[in-house]
Amino acid sequence: MTTSRRSFLKSAGIVGAGLFLQDLYPSWMPRLAFAQNGASGDVIVCVFLRGGADALNIVVPFGDDDYYRARPTLSLAPPDSSNNSAVLELTDFFGLNPDMAAMHELLTSGQMTAIHAVGAPHVSRSHFEAMDLIERGTDGSQGANTGWLGRYLSQTASDTDTPLRAIGWSDSLQTSLLGYIPATALRSITDYHLASENAESFQASMSQMYQSDDALTQAAQSTIDTLNLVQQIDVDNYIAANNAQYYETNLGRALKQTAALIKADAGLEVACIDMGGFDTHIAQGNIVGTGIGEFPFLVKELADNLRAFHDDLLNHIHKVTVVVMSEFGRRVQENGATGTDHGHGGVMFVMSSDLQPVTVHGQWPGINSRFLDNGDLAITNDYRDVLSEIMLQRTTIGSVNNVFPNYRSTPIGLYR
């Protein structure tokens, strides 16, 4: 790869010190190809479950009898190895939805953790307003015009950022990425190619034309480097490592392409992925194979693909943090249509390195009617506490004052 070698040599003024650097940071050495200042932080992958995911049937409080009272048809049985519709034990109180078995080992081996009863304190029960608030990372509708990841990216931006530094796998950019204009919305990495039959000669002529000593030339050269890179990644023929199997769904494709970009050292630092369908008001369903209901399939898709992502990236996963979140959880009491309505407290997952060996964080507020918040699981952890801790522990920013303005976070204790 001539282009990145050239920029690599240019980048550092470290030609002589190359060996030394290689010893010190062997694993992410190749990322110097794009000479980023934020290079030593993790790649942050944010998976947003749109619609309000039913946290009580994802990380199930089987130790709380009120769960079974509130969910006469939708509850999942306590751990029982002879019952394949029983939850998988995480603690003596919480179990994992059995359709999410692919994630069980990650959770119990300290490579992933769950945070329960988490969310935004004064969030609306409207999807739009709740997502907007959470993605902006602010209190109320006032203040920030930007998203929390957009602010993070702006704060750590440099002249040598690549066009693939921040990607929203979506038709239009996620609110959380607002504020960082070069963030790219792509449905697929295959969008990143030239619309020309003679792409090669066109690209060569652009390379010749953009030769001044200005920022635009820099952007053009970085664009051309990225085009070459994307061409080499060849996602259509990408084969995941370790027999990892992604689904041919939006989630599967986005995770697979994110993995491909990470392996290719394309300069990716933030990826936002949406997964829809969690607004399960009617016939939510219990487990796969027991009749109607989308929910079991959704959580299985989520778990299987996160596991695939983990396995595929086994050699890179120490530089990747995945966070899974939703705008709110759902009503504790199931409704008359064997579904659940909009609620409040939810669950988040974090896949990262150096985690405390704790499978489920967070103080359980209880779901007896007297503990509920208008019928909903109360919040004992602010989502910003989780995100702040990730930012402080796994990126280089040092302070989250700009990322979450006017908010003082309390560490959850996710990390060692």
Add this chain to the structure above:
Amino acid sequence: MTHSRRNFLKLMALGAVAAGCSPIIDNQLQPPMPDATNLIAAQTATPIVHLLNRTTFGATSTLVQDVETVGMETWLEQQFDYPAIDDWQMNLRLRRLDTLTMTAADLLSFTRTPDKRYVANELAAAMLIKAIYSKRQFYEVLVNFWSDHFNIYHFKKTTYTLKTVDDREVIRPHALGNFGDMLRASAHSPAMLVYLDNIANEKSHPNENYAREIMELHTLGVDGGYTENDVQEVARCFTGWSVSNRGAFEYRPEWHDDGEKQVLGHTIAAGGGKSDGDRVLEILINHPNTARYLVTKLVRRFVADDPPTPLVNDLTGTWRESNGDIPTVMRRLLQHDLFWTAPPKFKRPLEMVISLLRATNATYNGKTALVQRLQTMGQRPFGFATPDGYPDRADEWRGSLVPRWNFALDAVHGGQGGVSIPIGDWQQFAGDDAINRLGQAILLRDLTPQENQAILSVVGEKDRYNQSDIRTLLAMLLSSPAFQWR
């Protein structure tokens, strides 16, 4: 008004000739191709090109010739007197966009999201048509500036449809008028009240969103000397400024906080009712920091990303003396040496797309495909979610060039919905010295040896270039660094 009667008769005449046969109308409307025998030979941008690149959505070979004929001063004065410019061709192009003239009450009857989106798409398409084809180019450039300044996101609740009214009744009447009048109109604009949540600003639950943004973004600027306390007090003044269910401004006395307020050092006595908000508007309009903030933004748009202080100082004086009279300020700006020696401005995606369509004599038929294309390029008209409006500095738009190059490639190869470039007409440049002549027609100056070389390396030296070569040549010129600046 004889003016519009004449237009009406012209419309009818054309309609009679071409009823139901839009290609004939489109032919009538097509601006003339650049004169291949009279191109601009100059090493760098001529003063006329500089002027036109700042005061229009893109200088073209034909327009440069027109301005040469009448002279720059006369042309500019015509542009200031925009109502006198007969724009019948452009009006004819808008003929199928039915929702542009609908009343607010009728627009509110669109409630399903796809229907609301239809209305929003029509306004966005109209914006593009006007930018490409209006002869009132300077006016349209200012409309775009003020649409960014008083930004309203198209996709929040009823802004989908009410923005059509805001465009028609707030931005357009005042874009080349008085700033105070525009601010007053904006504060009463249902779309703005919805967008910045003042629709729900009541005594028992004050909402500070509009109060904050009118100071931070519309008048004083973020460092304009207001405090958090001022934000709260201004919010109290605007309690009850809401929107009726017919989409009109409505003051609700029962929502108003009628106590005394302190705003930026002024005491607003108790019992003022709706006039509290009016008082705030006058305080902001007359505040010295408003003059400086607005002038700085105008200079950033028309002169340079980093506005030169002497020019800002000078124009701040002009603004204050003229009480925010936009034509007076703009005349002074356009006469200033610092305007004429200004460095190039980087085209934002919208400016790149429009100038490309103008330079290539393209037909745009109002289809939504082009609006969507701009969305993927990052600058859909009225598509900026936050109230600060699309940024206006090059370093905020740097990033990938792929969307620009792909737009140029798609446009010349017929791959952009709603757009067609008359490649056949461009073939008149195919003979001798084709590369340089095409360069002169598109870039409005001679090609540099480097540009020439880069293009030759792809198409090679030929006596006569075929249609496919012409497409390639155009795509390269439109993707070149030179075409990304104005």
